[in-house]
Amino acid sequence: MISHSIERKQWHLVDFALRSVRPLGFIAFMLGALSLLGYALGIDVLYRPVDDGPATHPLTALTTMLMGCGMVTSASPLPLLRRLSPCFLLALVVTCLRLFEVAYDISLVSRFMPFRQVVVEELQQGKSNSMGFNTAAMFFLAALSALFAGVRWSNLAQLFASIALCFPLVAFVGYIYGQRDFYGQMSLITATFGLIVIIGILFSTANYGALRAMLSPYLSGTIARLQSILGTIFPYSLGFALSTATATLSGKVLAVYVILTSWFIVLMVGVAAIYQEQIDQQRRRLTRRLSDVAALDELTDLPNRRKFHDFIGQKISDNVQHWLLLIDIDHFKRVNDTAGHDVGDRVLQAVATELARRCASDELVARVGGEEFAVVLPHCSQGRAWQLAETIRESVMALTIPEWTQPHGILTVSIGLVNNNGDLELTESYRKADKALYAAKRGGRNRCCMSEELETASQRAVGQEVSA
Numbered sequence: 001m002i003s004h005s006i007e008r009k010q011w012h013l014v015d016f017a018l019r020s021v022r023p024l025g026f027i028a029f030m031l032g033a034l035s036l037l038g039y040a041l042g043i044d045v046l047y048r049p050v051d052d053g054p055a056t057h058p059l060t061a062l063t064t065m066l067m068g069c070g071m072v073t074s075a076s077p078l079p080l081l082r083r084l085s086p087c088f089l090l091a092l093v094v095t096c097l098r099l100f101e102v103a104y105d106i107s108l109v110s111r112f113m114p115f116r117q118v119v120v121e122e123l124q125q126g127k128s129n130s131m132g133f134n135t136a137a138m139f140f141l142a143a144l145s146a147l148f149a150g151v152r153w154s155n156l157a158q159l160f161a162s163i164a165l166c167f168p169l170v171a172f173v174g175y176i177y178g179q180r181d182f183y184g185q186m187s188l189i190t191a192t193f194g195l196i197v198i199i200g201i202l203f204s205t206a207n208y209g210a211l212r213a214m215l216s217p218y219l220s221g222t223i224a225r226l227q228s229i230l231g232t233i234f235p236y237s238l239g240f241a242l243s244t245a246t247a248t249l250s251g252k253v254l255a256v257y258v259i260l261t262s263w264f265i266v267l268m269v270g271v272a273a274i275y276q277e278q279i280d281q282q283r284r285r286l287t288r289r290l291s292d293v294a295a296l297d298e299l300t301d302l303p304n305r306r307k308f309h310d311f312i313g314q315k316i317s318d319n320v321q322h323w324l325l326l327i328d329i330d331h332f333k334r335v336n337d338t339a340g341h342d343v344g345d346r347v348l349q350a351v352a353t354e355l356a357r358r359c360a361s362d363e364l365v366a367r368v369g370g371e372e373f374a375v376v377l378p379h380c381s382q383g384r385a386w387q388l389a390e391t392i393r394e395s396v397m398a399l400t401i402p403e404w405t406q407p408h409g410i411l412t413v414s415i416g417l418v419n420n421n422g423d424l425e426l427t428e429s430y431r432k433a434d435k436a437l438y439a440a441k442r443g444g445r446n447r448c449c450m451s452e453e454l455e456t457a458s459q460r461a462v463g464q465e466v467s468a
């Protein structure tokens with residue numbers, strides 16, 4: 001039997017985010033490889049975008065490739081690969097060792113890095129080329145976040161990814177406001193690598209927590225997205241305008257203000273979005289429930305007359321061929337009069353259950369009157385409609401209803417059938433089915449009658465009159 005809940009929205013943005021994880025991983029892997037190729041072929045611009053600016057260190061390029069590889073395999077069908085991706089683990093170890101190196105000025109992982117000679121020469125020439133604290137910390141947090149995402153600790157994964165996101169954003173702000181302290185030894189390429197990797201990891205948790213709330217197709221999601229975009233653009237552009245308009249405010253103060261404001265706004269939006277989505281979810285559930293209740297008949301739990309009108313009206317407006325069966329319990333008044341209204345109710349429920357059992361998922365059974373039911377059969381042949389009507393008639397006769405059939409004998413129904421190729425209005429189609437039902441009653445009840453047969457018979461009668 002057809003379901004009758006209101007339409008659910010598709011979570012397109014969540015699907016899109018989840019589908020983007022592997023392509024983003026692939027891009028990160030290829031860009032990391034391209035940087036290393038720059039070292040191999042001596043093409044500086046592939047790892048040092050600005051001539052006298054910082055370079056992307058070979059370890060950074062390697063870590064980006066590891067993270068990219070991890071993102072590509074994170075959708076692997078093998079659970080172990082998915083949960084504890086060896087690439088993320090390796091990236092975590094590399095960045096952890098690098099943090100120790102930076103903190104204690106010792107050489108651990110750098111000894112094994114590729115293109116060591118190129119880096120040493122560049123450092124001797126006074127150029128900047130290092131995996132600094134900010135880069136190592138960014139990838140360390142990103143790898144940790146990816147591992148949390150793998151074991152479905154999504155809130156923690158999102159928290160760590162959002163902290164990691166600060167590093168490339170701070171670097172970008174530094175490049176925009178010309179604040180070297182803000183990007184330090186992080187090159188524009190490294191900041192871009194970080195951004196791609198962190199967004200990819202965040203996307204892998206799109207089905208959970210704050211991100212799911214922010215990507216929701218409902219109003220709460222739209223508001224959260226709008227707030228995040230405006231909350232980022234506004235402080236950035238205001239800070240930029242102020243820094244160019246006035247010389248009294250130091251660029252550093254402005255940049256700190258911009259970063260803190262936009263980060264705080266996005267954080268607040270994320271938390272608010274979680275609660276909004278929860279409330280919205282509850283509201284949607286209640287609305288669906290209300291809509292279901294409004295379309296159901298209280299006694300039999302079948303769709304009611306209103307739902308029947310909506311359903312068949314839709315078929316007619318879509319020009320869908322269908323059969324309409326009107327089913328009426330014979331001498332039902334006698335049930336009420338003899339055994340009482342309660343037994344009458346139970347008889348109605350038993351017949352309703354039997355009808356629902358006989359119909360497929362794309363067909364509709366509804367209670368359209370006191371002891372009258374309707375069945376709508378879309379895309380149905382005459383043979384199948386007739387066969388179903390006969391099956392219903394026989395199965396009602398076979399029903400055992402303790403308070404009625406045992407003391408008083410079998411229950412029967414009469415059925416009127418009409419075909420509608422989608423060209424008959426509902427009132428006309430209903431009138432014809434009702435006429436066929438009336439003919440079945442008149443013919444002795446416990447039988448089916450097809451509207452088309454009635455029309456052929458009446459045409460035959462008119463023909464005989466005319467020839468007489």
Ligand SMILES: Nc1nc2c(ncn2[C@@H]2O[C@H](COP(=O)(O)OP(=O)(O)OP(=O)(O)O)[C@@H](O)[C@H]2O)c(=O)[nH]1
Pocket residue numbers: 299328329330331332333334336340341342343344345348369370371441
């Ligand atoms: N128990 C019960 N009876 C109902 C309900 N709705 C309508 N009825 C009864 O259904 C009966 C319908 O009787 P009629 O329209 O005379 O038809 P009938 O006795 O089935 O006779 P035919 O249709 O000619 O075979 C009336 O007695 C109504 O009171 C309901 O929800 N519960």
